[in-house]
Amino acid sequence: GFRRARRLATQQVSEILRIGARAAEMKRAGLPVIVLGAGEPDFDTPPNVIEAAHRAMLAGETKYTALDGTPALKAALVAKFRRENGLDFAQNEITVAAGAKQVIYNALMATLDPGDEVIIPMPYWTTYSAMVEIAGGTAVTIACGEADGFRLTPEKLEAAITPRTRWLMLNAPSNPTGAAYDAAALRALLAVLERHPQVWLMSDEIYEHIVYDGFRAVSPAALAPGLRDRILIVNGVSKAYAMTGWRIGYGAGPAPLIAAMAVVQSQSTSNPCSIAQAAAVEALNGPQDFLTDRAESFRARRDLVVEALNAIPGLSCRRPEGAFYAFASCAGLLGATTPTGEVLATDRDFCSWILETAQVAMVPGAAFGLSPFFRISYATGTAELAEAMRRIRDACATLS
Ligand code: PLP
DSSP, X not given: OOOOOGGGTTOOSOHHHHHHHHHHHHHHTTOOOEEOOSOOOOSOOOHHHHHHHHHHHHTTOOSOOOTTOOHHHHHHHHHHIIIIIOOOOOGGGEXXXXXXXXXXXXXXXXXXXXXXXXXXXXXXXXXXXXXXXXXXXXXXXXXXXXXXXXXXXXXXXXXXXOTTEEEEEEESSOTTTOOOOOHHHXXXXXXXXXXXXXXXXXXXXXXXXXXXXXXOOOOHHHHOGGGGGGEEEEEESTTTTTOGGGOOEXXXXXXXXXXXXXXXXXXXXXXXXXXXXXXXXXXHHSOOTHHHHHHHHHHHHHHHHHHHHHTSTTOEEOOOSBTTEEEEEOGGGTTXXXXXXXXXXXXXXHHHHHHHHHOEEOEEGGGGTOTTEEEEEOOSOHHHHHHHHHHHHHHHTTOO
16 A cells, blocks of 8 residues: 655645635635635736746746756846845855745755754744654754744753754744844844854745834844854745745855755756746846835734734734734633534634634644644735624634
């Protein structure tokens, strides 16, 4: 019979995808489900980007490209890092892959040996620990609760580092909490890393443009030039330019790491889609002013969601600095009984009860390693968000 490889023994399709599949099934059955599960902007890819893709196809850019990014896209990325992050990279310090997801995968496959440890602040994007394990490493998770603003502290970081630590994976603004670090908080973490030369920093900056209330997301590489030779920046066009389906992500870091990552990509997928790369060049070089308009529209949605959640007895939600997620606590509802006599014992119970009775899909905090919370992705129209909040409120009011 079929036998999975050992490296997949503990891996499964992500819970977020499973909840999405259940929501889609309910929709097909005619139920008015509101999906606040997936981490995907509801905006369209900008028309200039789509036109660039069309032009590229007509111009014959339909063949294999340079392995880890066309010279045109790498040039656009060199300019992006200079313009937006104040960082200078050469083209051989930049890599392009099929999504930020593949950049992270390449980096872990290129660097981890059995027993190597990767520190992951928790709650975290589930993919991080899964990829570390598939690559043969050991995920070392550190609980970063609401009391710390869901942020890693220098003390916790210091305590988690061992001689086997290879990476700290940091994602700010964060999926799932929306928490971000100001320059002072980042400097404190970087000071710890400075004392441990075996530890590299993977900085996932994919939500850098989605920040609120004047918050500025700073790249750690810009704060600690001395650590530049052990920082990998991970980013992509998915979230900023509403290009999730195009699958273009990129990384920037030391040339020897980038070269090792190219080996992984060369023997797996080769270059990312030539047409999507041409589209990404236009996204990065074209008009950028809509980014602030979109961030402003995400801010209005965040306020709507956070205020509505905090008005529901038993729920509470910290106001996030960025990304498009609210990470709310349902601690006050655990142990409550539903009208049909079920007891809500966990955040998973709460989310599946809300999905089945109120037809609102959310992801339990357990999926990100921290309970009892749930994540709402508010990258959805305000009317739908307001309706979802009413449904959650009305459902919670029936609990006893
Ligand atoms: N990093 C984080 C924190 C994410 O939330 C996501 C997407 O959900 C990604 C990376 C991957 O983005 P992509 O592979 O679409 O570039």
